[in-house]
Amino acid sequence: MVMSTKQAPFIFCSVLCLTVSCKQESALEEKTVVVDEARASCHESMPSRFTTTVKSDSIKKGEVSHEGMVWIKGGAFYMGAADTEGRQDEYPLHQVKVDGFWMDVTEVTNAQFASFVEATGYVTTAERVPEWEEIRKQLPPGTPKPADSLFVAASLVFTPPAHAITLQDARQWWSWTKGASWRHPQGPGSNLEGKEQHPVVHVSWDDAVAYATWAGKRLPTEAEWEFAARGGIENQPYPWGTEAIEKGKPKSNTWQGQFPNQNSNWDKHTGIASVSSYAPNAYGLYDMAGNVWEWCADWYDAEYYISLKEQVSYNPNGPARSNDPTEAYVPKKVMRGGSFLCNDSYCKGYRASARMKSSPDTGLEHTGFRCVSSL
Numbered sequence: 001m002v003m004s005t006k007q008a009p010f011i012f013c014s015v016l017c018l019t020v021s022c023k024q025e026s027a028l029e030e031k032t033v034v035v036d037e038a039r040a041s042c043h044e045s046m047p048s049r050f051t052t053t054v055k056s057d058s059i060k061k062g063e064v065s066h067e068g069m070v071w072i073k074g075g076a077f078y079m080g081a082a083d084t085e086g087r088q089d090e091y092p093l094h095q096v097k098v099d100g101f102w103m104d105v106t107e108v109t110n111a112q113f114a115s116f117v118e119a120t121g122y123v124t125t126a127e128r129v130p131e132w133e134e135i136r137k138q139l140p141p142g143t144p145k146p147a148d149s150l151f152v153a154a155s156l157v158f159t160p161p162a163h164a165i166t167l168q169d170a171r172q173w174w175s176w177t178k179g180a181s182w183r184h185p186q187g188p189g190s191n192l193e194g195k196e197q198h199p200v201v202h203v204s205w206d207d208a209v210a211y212a213t214w215a216g217k218r219l220p221t222e223a224e225w226e227f228a229a230r231g232g233i234e235n236q237p238y239p240w241g242t243e244a245i246e247k248g249k250p251k252s253n254t255w256q257g258q259f260p261n262q263n264s265n266w267d268k269h270t271g272i273a274s275v276s277s278y279a280p281n282a283y284g285l286y287d288m289a290g291n292v293w294e295w296c297a298d299w300y301d302a303e304y305y306i307s308l309k310e311q312v313s314y315n316p317n318g319p320a321r322s323n324d325p326t327e328a329y330v331p332k333k334v335m336r337g338g339s340f341l342c343n344d345s346y347c348k349g350y351r352a353s354a355r356m357k358s359s360p361d362t363g364l365e366h367t368g369f370r371c372v373s374s375l
């Protein structure tokens with residue numbers, strides 16, 4: 001099987017479906033998810049990176065520096081969607097209290113991540129060859145091993161089609177690209193020149209945890225992230241309040257125009273922007289809406305908010321295990337904030353309460369992170 005970016009089965013599960021017998025196809029269809037447009041996002045139901053080899057356990061905890069961080073005074077807030085714009089997993093609105101914490105004012109940059117890699121020799125998930133024994137854990141039982149040619153170090157790169165398409169299948173604009181990684185965000189022909197202040201991308205959750213450990217920090221809980229994103233503005237849809245995203249001045253790096261083939265560039269950034277290119281929220285935090293999605297510490301559970309029985313949840317740190325009914329076999333972590341690919345007519349991931357999820361071993365061109373510290 002030839003792997004080319006445009007035609008090829010860049011989505012691993014699609015590849016699997018093409019390589020198994022008819023008898024097994026029905027089981028595999030569970031992995032080939034066609035997205036319900038009403039609930040779609042720019043990367044909903046994307047495949048896992050399919051390796052959970054964690055090298056982060058060899059990273060020694062560093063000494064935290066508060067440079068580039070801001071103290072977020074804790075407090076109570078209502079978590080979830082206060083309007084009718086939310087997805088099902090954003091309800092019910094519920095009261096949460098979080099203790100104070102330090103938070104990076106920007107997404108972690110390529111320059112910062114490069115310092116980490118230089119200091120530790122860390123190799124990211126996307127730079128490693130996937131391992132079948134790990135892959136099979138996230139597939140329906142009995143799934144046969146796909147062709148060896150598909151086991152390559154790769155990551156998912158945004159490759160927009162030339163014409164308008166229906167938005168039912170995210171595989172149309174994501175390509176499983178050999179050689180794509182944080183060092184080569186658009187694939188082997190790309191590099192980080194002039195992108196030192198861009199957020200690092202193609203980092204898995206495991207990579208983000210490794211960096212945070214080295215920096216003496218941690219990933220934010222989902223509750224901390226949303227509390228911080230709201231900047232003290234209660235029950236409003238965006239980190240800046242209520243103004244519609246395409247009214248007034250550009251407020252964040254998202255997608256304007258017809259997704260995914262036409263970007264009007266109204267916000268002056270077609271792709272990823274340098275961190276802090278737009279105004280911060282009231283807590284001094286940049287890009288809490290848009291630019292890149294940000295990993296949180298918590299497992300994702302579509303029904304987590306429903307499960308909270310307490311009147312007020314104190315420092316909630318997520319469910320004990322993942323629960324994504326759309327992909328039952330794949331454990332997923334929470335991501336927040338939306339990205340440069342989020343569009344008002346489609347994803348709306350930049351809403352303060354919007355939740356997204358991905359498997360901890362997945363890297364994508366629109367996914368990064370920032371860190372927090374309690375100390």
Ligand SMILES: [Ca+2]
Binds near residue numbers: 254268269
């Ligand atoms: Ca943009």
Ligand SMILES: [Ca+2]
Binds near residue numbers: 287290292337
């Ligand atoms: Ca962001």
